[in-house]
Amino acid sequence: MTSSPTLIFKRPDAMSENVTHYCPGCTHGVIHRLVAESLDELGLRDRAVGVAPVGCSVLIYNYFNVDFLEAPHGRAPALATGFKRVRPDMIVFTYQGDGDLASIGMGEIVHAANRGEKFTTIFVNNAIYGMTGGQMAPTTMPNQRTTTSPAGRDVNKAGFPIRMSEMLSTLKTPSYIARVGVFTPMHIINAKKAIKKAFRLQMEGKCFSMVEVLSTCPTNWGINPIESTKWVKTDMEPYFPLGVFSDPERGDD
Amino acid sequence: MAKRLMKGNEAIGEAAIAAGAPNYFAYPITPQSEVAEYLCWRLPEVDGVFVQAESEVAVGNMLFGASASGKRVFTTSSSPGISLMQETISYMAGAHLPVVFVNIMRGGPGLGGILPAQSDYFQATKGGGHGDYRIIVLAPSSVQEAVDMMLWAFDLAEKYLTPVMLIGDGMIGQMMESVEFPDKYREENNPDEIEWALTGAKGRKARICKSLFLNPEQLEENSFLLAEKYKKIKKAERRCxxxxxxxxxxxxxxxxxxxxxxxxxxxxxxxxxxxxxxxxxxxxxxxxxxxxxxxxxxxxxxxxxxxxxxxxxxxxxxxxxxxxxxxxxxxxxxxxxxxxxxxxxxxxxxxxxxxxx
Amino acid sequence: MAQQNEVVFAGFGGQGIMTAGQLLAYTAMEEGKHVCWIPSYGPEMRGGTANCTVVVSDKRIGSPIINHPYSACVFNRPSLEKFGGLIKKDGLLLINSSLIDVSSERDDLTEYLIPVNDIAVKVGNPKVANIIMLAAYIEMTGIIKFKSLKNMLTKKLGKKKDLLEINYSALEEGRKLAKKLVK
Missing domain, CATH: 3.40.50.920 (Rossmann fold)
Structure with missing residues (x-):
């Protein structure tokens, strides 16, 4: 009898072998993996449909072994609504950045959440427009420099960063809404738990679910990857506190 | 089947059910809100899907998502609402997805008025949204023809994998005429039998439904594919x-x-x-x-x-x-x-x- | 040339104007005729005049828009003012004389004054004024068979026995008066 080596780590089945185009230090790759692992572990890969956004993760469908739809900017929640309503037996998720979800797609996400559409949204908040070259986002921090706020975000003119999770959790309709980070291993473990729970709730037909993930953009922030993870902790987290804002299993809705 | 006296708006809704398309997403706008008022109670009777969306922009995109499932889907609206849907029509044309839009035209430009007009001819027949594409445009002149065209529209949309638009004016929507429906209503599509439908990547490669081609040669190829399609449509589907x-x-x-x-x-x-x-x-x-x-x-x-x-x-x-x-x-x-x-x-x-x- | 008849029903909202037109259209359709019922729509749905046009024809109907109808049944004064002048020469105009105390002052058409509201009260329900007018119109024009209209009412009101009886009476009263007037 020969002993075969024990497999302790592998690429999730839901991920493809393509190499991502993301910049060094960007945490999109980590978040992709957490989504893929969740789909694998819940056995959902072969009945899942993802909806891609416009933004850095526009090509997300290249990195997954999952059927995908490519949405117009901000409209992913509407596409997900349409698909899920005619195929309630399938598992539908959107993957959106902050420009996509909190700016141009504000209407779609609010109404999808309010109707209690039974799909899952992964909301990646890195406080900037990445793909278009580092412009100010609705989540850009006060005084943060971007290519359209070179002197820093002026809250008197641009307002304060929008806290999407808090805002959506004010809706009366039951939902699961959590904000997580991926800037330390411990945070990654917690983020995975939240994402998996969001998919499980969809599986059970319970409610709309959204996990907001604080992410990085070393390229457009103009700092190195290590500084970037620190900046999420020191500058973003105090304004965007981590936690569960709405949970149908907590009985607070 | 016995003749029924029906308003054009209601008959259009019923015709979609007869066409095996009991999946309707809409936003109210005069002069066609009766379609939604009819389908909101009629669709549950046939286990269909009725969603009143938050805007016409959302309607278009709900159709986009729903169509990718392989099921037959449609909406109805009027001129200003159709303008808001042009974004999606362009995307769906680019992604080769079937869908039926009904435009019960009213006067424009802008908010215009609510009475009958035919001022959306350019918008409908010349593309409407951005990019190099066309859609099939059908123009009924009676309630019965609107019904017959709805049945035809879904077939055309699937045959050519393209958006199809029915353009009627407010008069077609508001008037009542006698109308007959097929005796047997078409069953809904089975997505598993449709080779392009997103059904989950089970035992096959993942399918991607998109209009994004960052490589110019690929985008050109897709545009030529569309042009080829329109050539075929021009050859086979002219009616007068x-x-x-x-x-x-x-x-x-x-x-x-x-x-x-x-x-x-x-x-x-x-x-x-x-x-x-x-x-x-x-x-x-x-x-x-x-x-x-x-x-x-x-x-x-x-x-x-x-x-x-x-x-x-x-x-x-x-x-x-x-x-x-x-x-x-x-x-x-x-x-x-x-x-x-x-x-x-x-x-x-x-x-x-x-x-x- | 094929026979085509056009009639405008016009009055206040709530006078059963649309219903009268639809009853006529339904019945004519059942008799195998081509029919088209067109409402006025939009802001004038509230408060102002409500009107609908019914076209009944032996052949496929062309224009659904009738600028000069053959006939009109007007239930209030604004409707008389709006449509009185539009009726074709040698046409027919029925005026609800319960609410309108003037006439069209046209000598190139046939005009009858019918106090439909007063008759409706006599019959026992002010809401059947529209049915009385419709019955009179049918009796005068023969556009559809009286019996067909009665059957249609039976079909539509089937289970509401009391209402049906009052509607039958309204039909008879309208018909009786029309016979008297035409004579």
Whole structure:
């Protein structure tokens, strides 16, 4: 009898072998993996449909072994609504950045959440427009420099960063809404738990679910990857506190 | 099946169910809100899907998502709402997805008015949104024809994998006429039998439904694929109807939808006065029945091709293009919700022929 | 030439104007005729005049828009003012004389004054004024068979026995008066 080596780590089945185009230090790759692992572990890969956004993760469908739809900017929640309503037996998720979800797609996400559409949204908040070259986002921090706020975000003119999770959790309709980070291993473990729970709730037909993930953009922030993870902790987290804002299993809705 | 007296708006909704498309996403807008008011109770009876969306932008995109499932889906709206859906129509054309849009046209531009008009001809037939694409455009002139066209529209959308738009005016939506539906309603599609539908990557490679091609050669390839499709559509799907077309016609009128019926009455009355006028009614506006119009319009006895529209002159540009300067082209139109009367059409014909009343 | 008849029903919202037109259209359709019912729509749905046009024809109907109808049944004064002048020469005009105390002052058409509201009260329900007018119109024009209309009412009101009886009476009253007037 020969002993075969024990497999302790592998690429999730839901991920493809393509190499991502993301910049060094960007945490999109980590978040992709957490989504893929969740789909694998819940056995959902072969009945899942993802909806891609416009933004850095526009090509997300290249990195997954999952059927995908490519949405117009901000409209992913509407596409997900349409698909899920005619195929309630399938598992539908959107993957959106902050420009996509909190700016141009504000209407779609609010109404999808309010109707209690039974799909899952992964909301990646890195406080900037990445793909278009580092412009100010609705989540850009006060005084943060971007290519359209070179002197820093002026809250008197641009307002304060929008806290999407808090805002959506004010809706009366039951939902699961959590904000997580991926800037330390411990945070990654917690983020995975939240994402998996969001998919499980969809599986059970319970409610709309959204996990907001604080992410990085070393390229457009103009700092190195290590500084970037620190900046999420020191500058973003105090304004965007981590936690569960709405949970149908907590009985607070 | 027994005849029923139905409003155009309601009949259009019922026809979609008959076509195996009980999946409706919509936003209210006059003069077609009765479709939603009808389907909100009718669709649950057939286990269909009814969603009142937050905006027409969302409607379009809900259709986009739902269509990718392989099921038949549709919406109805009116001019300003259709403008908001142009984003999605462009995306769906690019992604080769079938869908049916109904535009019960009202006067524009802008918020315009709520009364019947035909001022969205350019928007419907020339693409409407950004990019190199067209959609199939059908123009019913009666409630029964609207029903028959709905059945046809879904077949066309699936045959060519393209958005199809029915354009009627407020009159078609609001009037009641007798109408018959097929005895047997079509079953809904089984997504597992559709080779492009997103059904989950089970035992096959993942499918991607998209209009994004960052590589210019690939985007060009997709655009040529679309162009090829439109060529086929132009060849196979042109439809028109001739009325009172005879060798002694002096004028041939081109007109579609409700306007064509008004012209029909004018033609009957002119015939009684000894003035012979024929009617060329395009049923498909894209593909336009170009060869047919040229054949009828260039006949020796024809002095003038007269385009009559509820607009300030849109289809007439196609008529001019098709007739290639062969005959005199004239135009008569009222717009903004003002519907030309048969008398006005008759006056225009008399004026062209220099006949004193 | 094929036979085509056009009639405008016009009055206040709530006078059963649309219903009268639809009953006529339904019945004519059942008799195998081509029919088209067109409402006025939009802001004038509230408060102002409500009107609908019914076209009944032996052949496919051309224009659904009728600028000069053959006939009109007007239920209030604004409707008389709006449509009185539009009716075709040699046409027919029925005026609800319960609410309108003037006439069209046209001598090129046939005009009858019918106090439909007063008759409706006599019959026992002010809401059947529209049915009385419709019955009179049918009796005068023969556009559809009286019996067909009665059958249609039976079909539509089937289970509401009391209402049906009152509607039958309204039909008879309208018909009786029309016979008297035409004579």
């Amino acid at each position: 109807e001739l009325y009172n077309v005879k060798d002694d016609n002096k004028i041939i009128i081109t007109s579609y939808g409700t306007m064509a019926r008004i012209c029909q009455t004018a033609i009957d009355e002119l015939e009684g006065e000894g003035v012979s006028v024929g009617l060329f009614r395009p049923i498909t506006l894209f593909p336009y029945p170009e060869e047919e119009l040229y054949a009828e319009g260039s006949k020796k006895n024809i002095k003038c091709v007269l385009s009559v529209e509820m607009s300030t002159g849109q289809m007439v540009e196609d008529v001019e293009r098709i007739m290639k300067g062969k005959k005199k082209i004239d135009f008569f139109g009222r717009t903004g919700g003002v519907v030309p009367s048969p008398d006005e059409v008759k006056d225009k014909v008399r004026k062209i022929l220099r006949i004193k009343k």
